[in-house]
Amino acid sequence: MYIRALLICFLLISCAQKKAYKRPNYIKFKTEKDSVFVIINNNVISTSFLKIENLNKNKTQFIDFTKPDTLTVLKFHKSEIDTIALDKHYRFQLQYGNSIPKAYDTLYxxxxxxxxxxxxxxxxxxxxxxxxxxxxxxxxxxxxxxxxxxxxxxxxxxxxxxxxxxxxxxxxxxxxxxxxxxxxxxxxxxxxxxxxxxxxxxxxxxxxxxxxxxxxxxxxxxxxxxxxxxxxxxxxxxxxxxxxxxxxxxxxxxxxxxxxxxxxxx
Known part of the structure; x- marks a missing residue:
């Protein structure tokens, strides 16, 4: 009974973790011919950057923006990955500012x-x-x-x-x-x-x-x-x-x- 309760608890925690991330609405996936594209529609009117995490390879990359832009940020061949795997293995987060913080006026x-x-x-x-x-x-x-x-x-x-x-x-x-x-x-x-x-x-x-x-x-x-x-x-x-x-x-x-x-x- 105790082990069963632990298993149920584990399953509930696992489900909660799986639901924790939801792909943001500014990120779209597009398939065309033999390719899969990841496209960002960035409407931020100040500086901003996109953080891309590859969970499989434990790698993170950053793309900086100085104004609103629509941009293809990743491209794959269909033999490499599909959109379901993309949602599973990649995380996208758009942030204000610069990925490499710059000096600001501390005396203003x-x-x-x-x-x-x-x-x-x-x-x-x-x-x-x-x-x-x-x-x-x-x-x-x-x-x-x-x-x-x-x-x-x-x-x-x-x-x-x-x-x-x-x-x-x-x-x-x-x-x-x-x-x-x-x-x-x-x-x-x-x-x-x-x-x-x-x-x-x-x-x-x-x-x-x-x-x-x-x-x-x-x-x-x-x-x-x-x-x-x-x-x-x-x-x-x-x-x-x-x-x-x-x-x-x-x-x-x-x-x-x-x-x-x-x-x-x-």
Whole structure:
């Protein structure tokens, strides 16, 4: 009985692992005559790279992009492989940034993300215990804002992604994907994400060029959020994806923005 239970458990785990990977919709397989092609339709308008893992040979390769592109990334003869084997033995992941991380401007002085004359309390700073412990959020800052306060760009950039259709939020990670947000690319290769906007509270759209200090949306309480606030975080690229970085905000290092203190945009 015990052995049977173990076998069932093993089968369930195996099934879960097999279902864990699903080929992303930007990757298509095409067969033509005696060939099998792997094609990427990359719509990212900033720098990006495709990570290709060959599980059989334990090899990884990277293809970098500087703009949107449709490209054949792999080609095989039908005698080598079919599309079923491709799904079994290859993994594809499109990431923002460059596969070989480049130097960025560590001395750039970012502006406060709200209007002149306004002051807001820091709700959570770098390494905050509530939600700033992961590589993607370690150096984030949260400002306590009532719903509907104007959020401003902290640097010139190009908007590469937005979401504004959510009205859901709460103190649980199940709401993580429900946050309304704006994602922006900077000329030195860094990125910034602003999050938790109210529903329909995003004022910009993908492809827009924005200026430092420009109003870009209205604060809210969507997503994984314990109360209305603005969350923003700076990123650099790595081979494993974007990771958060420390920065200078209104001439002050981000680590000095402590919980309970106020920031004033004079």
């Amino acid at each position: 002085n970012y502006g406060l993300p709200f209007l002149k004359g306004k002051r807001y309390k820091v709700l959570q700073g770098n390494n905050g215990s509530f939600s700033h412990r992961k590589p993607t959020s370690r150096y984030a800052i949260d400002f306590k804002m009532k719903i509907g306060q104007e959020v401003c760009a902290i640097r010139d950039g190009v908007v590469i992604q937005t979401k504004s259709d959510s009205d859901e939020g709460g103190n649980s990670e199940k709401y993580m994907d429900k946050a309304n947000k704006i994602f922006v690319f900077h000329k030195d290769g860094t990125y910034v994400q602003y999050a938790h906007f109210k529903k329909d509270g995003v004022l910009v759209q993908k492809g827009d060029s924005i200026k430092k200090g420009q109003p870009i949306g209205y604060s809210g309480n969507t997503g994984y959020s314990s109360q209305p606030h603005l969350h923003f975080v700076l990123y650099k690229s790595s081979k494993d994806g974007l990771i958060s970085i420390p920065f200078i905000l209104d001439s002050i290092p981000s680590k000095n923005y402590k919980k309970g203190k106020y920031a004033v945009n004079k």
